[in-house]
Amino acid sequence: MGKILEVKNLTVHIKTHKGVVQAVRGVDFYLNEQETLAVVGESGSGKSITMKGVMGILPKNGKVVEGSVMFQGNDLTFRDSQVTILSPEKPTGYLCEPGPAYLEKVRGRFPSRALSR
Numbered sequence: 001m002g003k004i005l006e007v008k009n010l011t012v013h014i015k016t017h018k019g020v021v022q023a024v025r026g027v028d029f030y031l032n033e034q035e036t037l038a039v040v041g042e043s044g045s046g047k048s049i050t051m052k053g054v055m056g057i058l059p060k061n062g063k064v065v066e067g068s069v070m071f072q073g074n075d076l077t078f079r080d081s082q083v084t085i086l087s088p089e090k091p092t093g094y095l096c097e098p099g100p101a102y103l104e105k106v107r108g109r110f111p112s113r114a115l116s117r
Helices: 047-055 100-109
Strands: 003-016 019-032 062-071
Touching: 003 047, 019 047, 019 062, 047 062
Parallel strands: none
Antiparallel strands: 003 019, 003 062
16 A cells, blocks of 8 residues: 655645744645544644645635645645645545535535535
8 A cells, every 4th residue: 555645844824914823834644545544633733724734725814835745646735726636536525613615615626526515
């Protein structure tokens, strides 16, 4: 089994009215074929921002400023609001406090069959 997802040195900044917050710094992990990844931690530790950075669904004031995201050998590092679908054949999902605005953003990035209404 090989690596299907590899994240190296992921760093995400969030702009606020008080300045730039380093929300995620230097995160590394990988996922092999047929494995499941669960990200757990304390509230405010950066779990959601990390995964949103990996999938390219950060809020408009967020940006991946360093690091790389490799999926099936392809560099999918999301910078400057780049939109890429990870795998149309096998939809990748993320679920955390799904409000209507959030779900619409995800639906816009993934095929309609990936998330049913």
